[in-house]
Amino acid sequence: MRALLANRVYRRLFAAQVIALVGTGLATVALGLLAYDLAGERAGEVLGTALAIKMVAYVCVSPLVGAIADRVPRRFLMVGADLIRVVVVALLPLVGSVWQVYLLIAVLQAASAAFTPVFQSTLPDVLPDERDFTAALSASQVAVSLENILSPLLAAALLFVIDFSTLFVGTAFGFVASAVLVHGASVPAATRSARDRFVDRLSSGVKIMARTPRLRTVLALNMVIAGTGAVTLVSTVNVVRVLLGGGENQVPLLLAASGTGTALAALGAPILLRHWTERRVMLSGAVLAVLAVSGAVVLSLAPSWALAAAVWVTIGAGTGTILVPIGRVIRASSTPQDRPALFAAQFSLSHGCWLITYPLTGWVGTLAGFTVAWSASAVIVVTAAVSARLLCASGTTTVVRHSHDDSAGHDHLAGAESSEGTWVHTHHVVIDDNHRRWPSAVG
Template structure:
């Protein structure tokens, strides 16, 4: 059983600096998104849910389109300059947000910010196992993902107080400062943060498309990861309702200030913290699957009565929702790390980042539409949609079928080339004479052969037998 030993992973000085950079930039992100919510309410009034939904949809569209490419690039090149450029680019853009005076400017800057973010997030996730030991990386991933959950929604509590002191628009300058500090910290990292690929593979830009397909294939062919990914679809419905419509409910219906809005979102962060603590207690595969299912149930049920309560009960409900969100996302991240070889993690994390955010690309417009069409029942109807999807996923991907799933097995076998079948390999592999057939070792995997209760046969699911 894994221990919840976050201080152990922080003993690693490289990871400690990487983690500190992430923490500072995430705190700045919290300032940005609270500032955007207040800015949307200032410019659009009752139409703020539509503005926020549009901005957030642009965010996840950038993630969906660019994250697989980012993951493939992260597997080929030094990740340090990628991380630095993405921070500095976001710093420049957030410093323009205080001068926004129209809706289209919000959309343009949000799109630019999240083009950079789409390259940062999967690169960062894939770097964690690279700079930590095999024993420590589950704890490092847990700590990093927990911080993401907490500061992504707990930070607005701090931002709400800061907004009263410096003003809503000035929050963006603080965010720019956070990105600058994070970039400086990343600059102190070693200059060789790359996976162990051969030189020819690193330089083969033409095969990036193949890597993108391979990352997606590995993601969907692994049954436990596929179940978790579909549960993220369930969670996105509820999560989008919270992120898009809470500001309108707290400011418009309950007639509270930005500080109270920050408190409500802080409840979400507190729940995410509790969920992260729970995850470390259940390291086995079956427990992880059940944990993901429980998270989906918690986050969807928490919305049922949210339209009919005051400020304090709403904070409690959002704490339950935050716990559910954390149970799903953090458990799935550890599943990917456990079940994916290190040299493929950039591609798989990139594919996961894209697919998980594709769900939000549909959930945000739905939340915006409900927020303006039925503002007094938006959370209730969002919960109904989420519960319906939850039932479908449970029936389609029953957790019990994964009880006897084994991790993938990597091995090599003889790989023959005849004179009519040639493709490139590193210089030290095989013969250079293209006219002579030859053999060399070639690695591939048989992923997750599954023993279902109702089927005692072994089901082999090969992922990608092409050359990485």
């Protein structure tokens, strides 16, 4: 980590991420309590809808940003997103009805959908060494965990002396500080894509994910993460207040349990990746997710603080174990010019999974109770985990011996063997102009 922080650009970007996430953590707690204040025991339904709106913004906005991220300065995109978020969170304490919450959340998350994939696609350019990049992925995931550890704990302390709506002020300061740090960083320009048409750039990331076998595995794992994560993000307020009979100042403590699991897994992932493949590490995280969501069903039948804490920690651990290797897989599966679009596609498609699980957990939990909602989540998680395992078995090879006809570029065919009118060679494959489909292996 010390070597990473010696990189001035990365240091400023990482600091911006941490500060913004601490502020976001305060807003997460405050938003849940605001929903409970406005809707009472229907808070899960309100929060589920608000988070569904967030996912719609992520799914729709991030591909648009990915299509222009190589044309517009990345620093401009990130600073602009931060300033929009400052304005929105400053308005949240003033809302008096549920529809106002929904409107402001839509704008807030549209800005986040611009910031995050641009930030993610910047890291490989700032840190070209794979070991440094892996360490940065781990550090970023730990930083995300601050939203569920330090921020909720800070919120718990502040709630003893201030009203929950004041927590939104902390979020505003976080976004201001993030904007200042990013503005002062020498963010490298993205490699310009050769695709001139906007519609081609808009769809390129999704096409690459669909055509790359190991990225199809990532798509299944996205649903594993969403199925378990929704249990904590949507249900925590009602679990504490209704299922466990706790007070509002105990909500951040249970959120912190999930963050602890994610942070521990993120710190351990680089160590595991020195000895295990990305495939093995990600599938281990999927196993943890299955255990966690099964434990949630048991919790709904036999409530206890100890079991709740264990389930929340395991959910976080499963998430962290999967997420760190995913960044490496995406980097290895793209050319520099396609990387912004691919990170945006992953951001969009992964949150498309949350768009399914957020309302499922919130609405079904409100209508039918925790047991039915979490049982449905368990079915989703188990199905997605089995699918990921089968997709891994069907093909995760990155180095393929394959053939080309004469349409491939001459530079690409340099050194290839000529065989019966085709050219055969072996190399690390990504979807690009010379490989518009994943090639079939030849003997």
